[in-house]
Amino acid sequence: MNTCVLLVCFAFSSLASCTALKRNEKPIIGVLAQEVRTPQPQKASYIAASYVKFLEAAGARVVPVMINQTLEEYKKLFNSINGILYPGGGVSIVSSGYANVARIFYKLAIEATSRGDYFPVWGTCLGFEELTYLTSGEMLLSRTNTSGVALPLVFTNGTRESRLFKEFPADVLNALASEPITENSHNFSLTLKRYNRNKDLRKFYKVLTTNSDGKTEFVSTMEAYDFPIYGTQWHPEKNAYEWTRPYIPHSPSAVRTTFFMGEFFVNEDSAVRKNLHKFDDEEAEKRSLIYNYNPVYTGIKSAFEQLYFF
Secondary structure, three states, X not given: OHHHHHHHHHHXXXXXXXXXXXXXXXXXXXXXXXXXXXXXXXXXXXXXXXXXXXXXXXXOEEEEEOOOOOHHHHHHHHXXXXXXXXXXXXXXXXXOHHHHHHHHHHHHHHHHHHOOOOOXXXXXXXXXXXXXXXXXXXXXXXXXXXXXXXXXXXXXXXXXXXXXOOOOOHHHHHHHHHOOOEEEEEEEEOEHHHHHHOHHHHHHEEEEEEEXXXXXXXXXXXXXXXXXXXXXXXXXXXXXXXXXXXXXXXXXXXXXXXXXXXXXXXXXXXXXXXXXXXXXXXXXXXXXXXXXXXXXXXXXXXXXXXXXXX
16 A cells, blocks of 8 residues: 555656656747948847846746847747747838848747747837737727826726736736826837727637727737747837836836736746747857847937847
8 A cells, every 4th residue: 555655646646757857947038139220330130128127027938039140040949949939110011121020020929839939029119010910900999098198008908818918916907907006108009999890819819908098999918829930010028127207107006017017928828938949058048149249228318218239
């Protein structure tokens, strides 16, 4: 009897060990760079440091995903990292270097996840808009009066049971629904009417929240039904890390929102920690990390406190 118990315990112990081995304890997430408006030597593209901090606070390391690389280089990087974030910004979602790289990683992520190799994608603001274009193949955005405003979220039916929000504390969800703690810095939006009229978007994404500029209702948070792909038209990273604009909320609930959004993408059902991609060797990994670059303080003249330039 004791032998049987020992065997059972050993079996469960082995199963636990195998399960543990399948969990990535050192997740690395790519953050997509984008063109600067006036390129200079060593300053042709940038990433806002707030996106890096957003992911690092949840226990991930960051690799900058540069523009203007070869397809083979992007495929190699895709197989080395565990997810990607498309940040906000001001470049074209159709023809920029940012858009070209986003398209490559979106396609690779869809192909990988379809064969069981889960690869999460997150889009914020411009990244959200990029996802709508990549999924629909159409420019479906409409102009809205939403540049520089904080809003409460309007949750849709069943949203609080969604992958993204289901583990949020009740008080944070209530704050999101009742307080203006989601910062918006966009001139264009995906209206709810256009979402409902586009079968590709309806089939692919579930709308989790909406907002309005007083005239037009637009989609503000979404998650894909069958893929670990998520988008927010608002900026969860700004609440904790950006201070240059008076309309950025910094209340305790706003800051907690930053951390719970990052926590979800890195640690929960989004599956970043379930992705087991890795670099060929430790030296290649070290050379690729954001630690090789120094952020520059730009808060005096920019909407961002700090930028990484490449």
